[in-house]
Amino acid sequence: MTKYEAGIAGALDKIERVRQVRRHKYYLRDEHITLSHGSGGKATQNLIEGVLRSGFSNPVLDQLDDSAVFVVDGFPEAGPQQRVAFTTDTYVVSPLFFPGGDIGKLAVHGTINDLAMVGAEPLHLSAAFILEEGFPIDDLRKIVESMAEATSTAGVTIVTGDTKVVERGKADKLFINTAGVGVVRHPWMISQMQAQAGDKVLLSGPVGDHGIAIMMAREALDIEVDIESDTAPLHAMVASLLQAVGEAVHCLKDPTRGGIATTLNEIAVASEVAIALDERAIPVRMEVRGVCEILGLDPLTIANEGKLLAIVAPETAGAALETIRSHPLGREAAIVGEVCAEPAAMVFLRTDIGGTRVLDMLVGDPLPRIC
Amino acid sequence: MKYVDEYRSEEIAQRLVEEIDRLAKSMPFKIMEVCGGHTHTIFKHGIEDLLPRNIDLVHGPGCPVCVIPMGRVDDAIAIARLPGVIFTTFGDMMRVPGSQGSLLDAKAEGADIRFVYSPLDAFKLAKTNPDNQVIFYAIGFETTAPSTALTLLRAKAENVRNFSVFCNHVTIIPAIKAILDSPDLRLDGFLGPGHVSTVIGLRPYTFIARQHRKPVVISGFEPLDIIQSVYMVVKQLTEERAEVENQYTRVVRPEGSPKGLEVMAQTMKLRPTFEWRGLGFISHSSLMLRPEFADWDAELRYEVPGVRVADPKACQCGEVLKGVIKPWECKVFGTACTPETPIGTCMVSPEGACAAYFNYGRFSLAKERDKLNLMPVSK
Numbered sequence: 244m245t246k247y248e249a250g251i252a253g254a255l256d257k258i259e260r261v262r263q264v265r266r267h268k269y270y271l272r273d274e275h276i277t278l279s280h281g282s283g284g285k286a287t288q289n290l291i292e293g294v295l296r297s298g299f300s301n302p303v304l305d306q307l308d309d310s311a312v313f314v315v316d317g318f319p320e321a322g323p324q325q326r327v328a329f330t331t332d333t334y335v336v337s338p339l340f341f342p343g344g345d346i347g348k349l350a351v352h353g354t355i356n357d358l359a360m361v362g363a364e365p366l367h368l369s370a371a372f373i374l375e376e377g378f379p380i381d382d383l384r385k386i387v388e389s390m391a392e393a394t395s396t397a398g399v400t401i402v403t404g405d406t407k408v409v410e411r412g413k414a415d416k417l418f419i420n421t422a423g424v425g426v427v428r429h430p431w432m433i434s435q436m437q438a439q440a441g442d443k444v445l446l447s448g449p450v451g452d453h454g455i456a457i458m459m460a461r462e463a464l465d466i467e468v469d470i471e472s473d474t475a476p477l478h479a480m481v482a483s484l485l486q487a488v489g490e491a492v493h494c495l496k497d498p499t500r501g502g503i504a505t506t507l508n509e510i511a512v513a514s515e516v517a518i519a520l521d522e523r524a525i526p527v528r529m530e531v532r533g534v535c536e537i538l539g540l541d542p543l544t545i546a547n548e549g550k551l552l553a554i555v556a557p558e559t560a561g562a563a564l565e566t567i568r569s570h571p572l573g574r575e576a577a578i579v580g581e582v583c584a585e586p587a588a589m590v591f592l593r594t595d596i597g598g599t600r601v602l603d604m605l606v607g608d609p610l611p612r613i614c
Numbered sequence: 615m616k617y618v619d620e621y622r623s624e625e626i627a628q629r630l631v632e633e634i635d636r637l638a639k640s641m642p643f644k645i646m647e648v649c650g651g652h653t654h655t656i657f658k659h660g661i662e663d664l665l666p667r668n669i670d671l672v673h674g675p676g677c678p679v680c681v682i683p684m685g686r687v688d689d690a691i692a693i694a695r696l697p698g699v700i701f702t703t704f705g706d707m708m709r710v711p712g713s714q715g716s717l718l719d720a721k722a723e724g725a726d727i728r729f730v731y732s733p734l735d736a737f738k739l740a741k742t743n744p745d746n747q748v749i750f751y752a753i754g755f756e757t758t759a760p761s762t763a764l765t766l767l768r769a770k771a772e773n774v775r776n777f778s779v780f781c782n783h784v785t786i787i788p789a790i791k792a793i794l795d796s797p798d799l800r801l802d803g804f805l806g807p808g809h810v811s812t813v814i815g816l817r818p819y820t821f822i823a824r825q826h827r828k829p830v831v832i833s834g835f836e837p838l839d840i841i842q843s844v845y846m847v848v849k850q851l852t853e854e855r856a857e858v859e860n861q862y863t864r865v866v867r868p869e870g871s872p873k874g875l876e877v878m879a880q881t882m883k884l885r886p887t888f889e890w891r892g893l894g895f896i897s898h899s900s901l902m903l904r905p906e907f908a909d910w911d912a913e914l915r916y917e918v919p920g921v922r923v924a925d926p927k928a929c930q931c932g933e934v935l936k937g938v939i940k941p942w943e944c945k946v947f948g949t950a951c952t953p954e955t956p957i958g959t960c961m962v963s964p965e966g967a968c969a970a971y972f973n974y975g976r977f978s979l980a981k982e983r984d985k986l987n988l989m990p991v992s993k
Binding site: 272273275276277278279285286289462464529532533536538539541592593594595596597598599600603 | 615622623627654657660661709721722837954
């Protein structure tokens with residue numbers, strides 16, 4: 244072996260070891276919370292693994308899916324055919340009102356989507372408000388109206404809630420927490436651990452709208468562009484997908500913080516598979532691409548709030564795509580990649596000019612408080 | 615998308631790569647892309663994966679974040695921690711480690727540090743926060759220096775006194791000189807920095823061609839720009855020419871931007887010497903504010919430790935920046951030093967050679983291994 248060959252082998256060995264270590268053990272070396280811990284990327288994972296999971300670990304939590312799924316004893320038909328899905332999420336987006344939505348709508352849609360991603364039918368939500376002293380009641384009224392509209396459109400109800408007020412400066416205007424319960428009516432597991440080699444990766448529409456819309460609403464960038472957040476409830480689309488191809492649906496995810504790059508990496512790690520994407524197949528709105536080109540961002544790492552990533556068995560991919568496309572939120576859906584066996588826990592991107600590269604999770608945070 | 619898609623055609627890329635392969639005839643060539651923007655494009659689009667194996671791209675020192683020494687980060691943090699200060703900088707700079715943590719850590723501990731997209735944003739902050747002192751941490755090559763200069767001129771014209779600049783602007787030519795003079799170097803040619811050249815023009819590069827007999831091609835930042843520039847360098851090499859050529863003609867004029875140079879000259883002058891991370895002290899390689907702008911010079915207005923902090927021993931950023939070793943040949947690459955916990959600056963910015971390799975380069979490495987028929991590494 245020449246020195247050069249030895250070097251390459253050594254480097255690969257090193258990278259491989261890092262990858263192995265990282266799959267099982269997360270390092271949290273920080274002494275303080277930084278904004279990176281809120282990015283949804285690697286630092287968030289480190290925080291979850293390093294502090295939260297070690298405190299709370301149990302078989303339901305350890306699935307680390309968007310919702311917990313469990314059987315409740317004493318339910319009429321309790322068992323694999325009727326399981327409960329339960330989830331919670333907190334919203335701190337700034338600004339509270341942005342093109343295409345507001346914090347209330349986002350809080351309703353986000354929790355509905357977390358339920359939908361385990362294949363559950365969403366039923367009831369809770370809503371808890373942390374309000375800063377001095378916050379205009381008119382704004383709160385607008386947000387509540389928007390939440391009411393979002394829940395009635397989606398066919399869910401807010402059945403419990405809470406309010407807390409803190410002194411001026413101790414919170415930024417308004418934070419909302421929503422929890423949700425739903426019911427899973429099919430016996431198989433839909434989980435980020437279920438992707439299998441050969442599966443196809445479907446994406447329901449163009450990526451990056453939400454993150455860029457928030458960025459444009461917040462930063463004085465003097466870029467004039469018309470981009471709205473894509474915030475939307477995905478449960479109806481998921482229901483028709485489940486009806487059309489049933490058990491062929493292995494994994495569902497809504498790629499929020501960290502974008503599809505982060506979400507697909509999570510799936511690749513959890514399922515111990517590789518995912519190969521075709522950059523040219525991934526729909527991105529021209530406006531979003533333009534802003535990303537100007538600011539040096541990658542649309543694949545930008546947040547979405549109304550997009551579905553579905554990993555389905557290859558023989559049903561065509562039917563699944565048709566089903567998603569027939570839904571109003573999925574007209575621009577596409578098959579964007581496939582799942583491979585090796586090298587496990589990695590995502591590859593065939594680039595626009597025909598090169599290939601690794602697509603990693605988002606590191607650090609280009610933009611805090613987007614949801 | 616117009617002005618983008620036409621520079622990303624797979625078909626044209628393939629044709630250019632075939633031409634490069636035909637010209638190079640399997641001869642090994644080492645070409646350094648000086649600019650971090652090029653490094654980013656090369657990795658983002660997987661260009662190394664497309665080029666013939668005998669063409670070796672070496673990733674140079676042109677990432678402005680990567681060359682800032684630890685001592686200057688410590689100085690910045692010291693200023694940022696002062697009461698009443700709003701400290702502003704570009705996003706990339708936030709995560710660069712100093713000897714006691716990064717600006718991001720200082721922010722978590724209570725310092726008011728904000729990231730901005732341009733010095734003018736920082737200037738606007740100063741005007742909207744008259745009771746605070748707003749400091750802009752200016753970094754970058756000749757590409758960003760004119761915008762700092764314009765902001766300074768405006769601050770002086772409007773007599774805005776609560777705004778100042780912590781100037782860390784560097785100049786590219788002395789760094790290239792330092793690399794060319796390095797005895798352990800084997801480079802055949804250069805891709806010259808496109809955006810720096812829009813300001814400084816082509817003339818400053820002539821010494822590379824005349825005295826060092828190395829071809830230089832000023833390159834744009836789209837994938838086809840890079841591949842075409844590699845083709846132009848290889849063509850010069852096979853024809854035994856050494857000239858300064860301009861691939862990026864749609865943006866770079868031979869004379870550069872006289873206006874940009876003028877505002878820089880009005881506000882800044884060469885510093886006698888400046889420490890570059892990994893490369894050490896290089897004389898006349900950076901800019902400081904002129905005495906007329908002393909009132910806007912954060913270095914004069916605030917006490918800074920000004921201590922030189924040695925790079926961590928294990929870190930080999932210097933050798934990586936000079937192209938002496940590949941990022942993955944560094945002792946701590948990928949183990950102690952990763953994008954989440956960078957030891958060296960090359961691992962921080964997405965333009966840094968190490969971060970680029972860590973994030974994007976693993977596929978190229980895996981492919982190399984397959985070509986060489988090495989045993990797959992243990993699972």
